[in-house]
Amino acid sequence: MAGRAHDDAEGLIVRIDRGWSTVRIGDEEVRTMNVGADVAVGDVVVLDAGRERVASVRPRRTAIVRRASGEGHRALRDVVAANVDVVFVVQASDLPPNPRRTERELALALDSGAEVVLVANKCDLVGPAEREEVRRSLEESACGTPVLVASAATGEGMDAVRAACAGRTVALVGASGAGKSTMVNALVGDDVQRTGEVRTGDGRGRHTTVAAELVPMPGGGWLLDTPGLRAVALWLGAGGIERAFADVFALADGCRFRDCAHADEPGCAVRGAVERGDLDAARVASMRQLVREEQELEEAVRSAR
Template identity: 40%
Template sequence: MYDLCELGFDNYFQELVKDTPYTIGRVAKSSNGIYLTYSVNGKFYCEVSGRFFHRTEDAHDFPCVGDWVLFDYTTADSKGMIHQVLKRKSVLSRHAAGKKQQEQLMAANIDIVFLVSALNNDFNLRRMERFLTQIYESGASPVFILTKKDLCEDVDEKISAVEEIAMGVPILSVDALHNEGMDQLFPFLKKGQTISLLGSSGVGKSTLINRLLGEEVQKTQSIREDDAKGRHTTTQRELFILPSGGIIIDTPGMRELQLWSSEDAASQTFQDIEELEKQCKFRDCRHSSEPGCAVKKAIETGELSEERYKSFLKLQREAKFLDLKKKYGSQRASRIQADEILKGKW
């Protein structure tokens, strides 16, 4: 038996199901078309109904971990049939592997994303910017969790570097293995609030979850000592209920993240550059040889690093091309891109 409020059911979802003959549940795990679903009547292994399956054309509309669904069930075998996925208030997704224009859902209805990064040789600000862009697109709020502080000799310096790319975002450094600094996370773990973990392989997400749950529910592996790269330990998304009453969703680690976002999300990640662009003498400044360019001046004075500006341009181009593909399809988007490159507009 599960309390819907503890699972994160709030007024937003209550308005969507004022009158329904079905049972309300939240998807805790998904595997091969089977959705482990928690409800006030217990947990059930559900499939989508035939009507749902045949009327749904986009993979985006199928249930994912964190979704609220309406289903019916049979008590005898704890099996159920999902008839509807409630409108999501946030969704974390990325571009699916491969060349096809396809979105891969990672988790839904998240309030806060813990962006986890290790303070070791794998510390990478450019990768953090990519993850941050995806979080802003999801509709959730980001919090940086910097792990493995016991392996770092310049923690304060690295925290300052993250502060420069994530203005106003909370940044916490912890050593989950030795339970140091974990109390900083507790204010975010409120009853009914959903947290998702996002980060590369081997940054310590599984160790974090085990500490927060107070038991070993996720396998952990040490990083490779020669290059500080991590190994994949979490292989699927799963929802856990914390002793505090909060909910946490783990996601498999990623080495690279292909964006599934818009130019607006990229701009939100680089608010400092957006502000500098407003100070340029010319509104259509290309930040190359134009006089009165605030961006170029900031790079020359060291106020803005050239690496961050290059990252901004790369992510902006990537998001722009993605927007074009969504609107026109891959072939026409490629033609538009090529034409703008020739005109010096890309």
């Protein structure tokens, strides 16, 4: 039966290398060409009869999408991962806190539609007081998103990280060197992903992971390792900014003007909170910057049509 054969060729994209997808069908892996198909790791695809090409892509439940750092001002989207249930935003505990970067990563992760957890890795490299400082700093940017402090190297705090996976599909995102691949290896219990030393001096990674990859977890679920994010540029929002800055948006309800930009409008409740010392001015500036980028992107997308 023709319909039956079609069902059999449905698979999961576990890796993409320059126009070729590795598709897992049951326990088997086949390499197919993606020509003409807009696919990402995590996509469920239907292959053509010869299993050579992706014929169609199933609708995505969730997608981590960013603005591609392409040439010039062309507005291009880049789907980092599809159909993940949870996004771990991974950071290194031994680097100075970077709330602006955390806010961007959080908004990007929330925009995906998946659940989000902030993970401070490498807690073994800092003392107890610094650990609390790392947690506090992340919680300040988290806007209610759970924060876990752990070490993929020593296993400390990893029970909570494992519990947050709960047999689902989990994508790990964050800067190069944060320890995403090391964390995948710790969760799988085997060195399945290559890891790389960070640079001495600034602790930055060397972009060891070059392609997103889905790795099965023993006992169920998948881990989706991703290459380190360089600049974190958002794609058109799906409420990520509103959720990452829920505190600022709640205050904005009290502004006199509904379209208040919290710049110099009279009766601005957001600036009022900053002046009272209840809200960090840099956090507001960060939110306004993200909203501005989104508006510019909207215009770029519209004019490209």
